[in-house]
Amino acid sequence: MKCRIIAVLGTRPEAIKLALVIHALRQRSQEFETAVVHTGQHRTMLDHALQFFKIKPDFDLDVMRPNQTLNSLTARVLDTVENACHRFEPNMVLVQGDTTTAFASALAAYYCKIAVGHIEAGLRSHDLYNPFPEEANRRLASVLTEIHFAPTALSRDNLLAEGVPDEKIVVTGNTVIDTLRALSVLPHSWENTPLAGIPDDNSRLVLVTSHRRESLGTDQENMCLALKDLVKQHPDIRVVYPVHLNPNVRATVNALLQNTDRIHLTEPLDYITFVSLLRRCFLVLTDSGGIQEEAPTFGKPVLVLRKLTERPEASQFGMAKIIGMSHEAIVNETSRLLNDAEAYQDMSEGENPYGDGHSSERIVEAVARWHAKKTPLLEADKQFKLAPRPQPRRRKSDAEENARKAAAGKE
């Protein structure tokens, strides 16, 4: 008997991170019957991504409302996902990450006594309000989950510490790296994209995104004012900022940054255009989870606009730095990377610690083995392993630097 799977998605990052899992399930159509449920938590941003990946949802639950509250959104997802489960009768519901779609769909499946597979399980900031409500969503989903697809060894350790049995955890790498690798080989031009109007004048591009609920208001305002100061202080940079469709984000960003010289506000970019911007930019300022994971693939230093992160691997490997949202930190840390070539170089070296491009295959293989009641879910040597951390470059002491300059002067 085929294994019946529902894959649920509702927001842009879920589409990007589930796209290749869905394709991998559909490639094994002798073994799997797969239905895609689109809760519709996001409309425009998700529909763009689905079109790009050629995924047509089997169920479109259309839950998005303007300025939706978390409670009403959760209630609509619970109700509508239950209905989809009754109609499709899956063996497993796959959810991804920490959104309201992911948590509420896991709960709906659990109430229907259907097994839950949680992709990107085990990330923890250990602070219930940072990120809000994602830290709680992810922890709550863990309680309801049958198979935990932990992206890294650290996320596995977090789950073990909470008492999740080892045999229910598979370390897969993050599926976003699968998507990124598949896409980054495609040629792409900025013609006919929102980036077309950005002058090609050798300016260094600073890519900015921000949308977290805990940063709305004062933090977001600080960040905008810091960006204004940065372009004033550094005449050779341009800020490129694709603005999230959340009306609360847009109100602040548009009020403070519209019509500012060398700050380019754009609509959300489709994924391939965004990836090409990521590849071309100089550095990244972001509070996004996914972008923290993607930037190391292209050696782009990330300054994380948060107090803490549930994805500490990049900062542990020296490729990202958590700087918060204060005006001072944003101006100083960005200026440091713009002015100090060695500091920049230090943050742009090393392999991406989040994945190797084979996560989707691992997930689908583990689900097949679970359905066939095989153990282990995936042999240890087939799970994802982080490449060893590169040795940090040793900075020259002042004395060494002076000696180098003196020697260079004599030549």
Ligand code: UD1
């Ligand atoms: C959600 C996720 C967050 C994820 C982010 C990805 C939750 C609680 N949060 O946050 O984890 O990082 O998505 O982007 O699930 N809107 C539109 N059009 C769209 C998308 C959103 O108008 O295409 C509006 C919605 O109507 C809503 C607002 O943006 O008013 C916020 O959307 P919502 O899904 O509630 O939360 P996000 O902040 O986007």
Ligand code: UDP
């Ligand atoms: N992204 C995109 N277009 C944009 C901004 C981001 O396609 O204009 C992609 C980005 O590459 C990443 C994902 O969207 O894969 C991250 O989404 P978001 O920041 O909304 O959510 P988070 O990752 O914080 O949950």
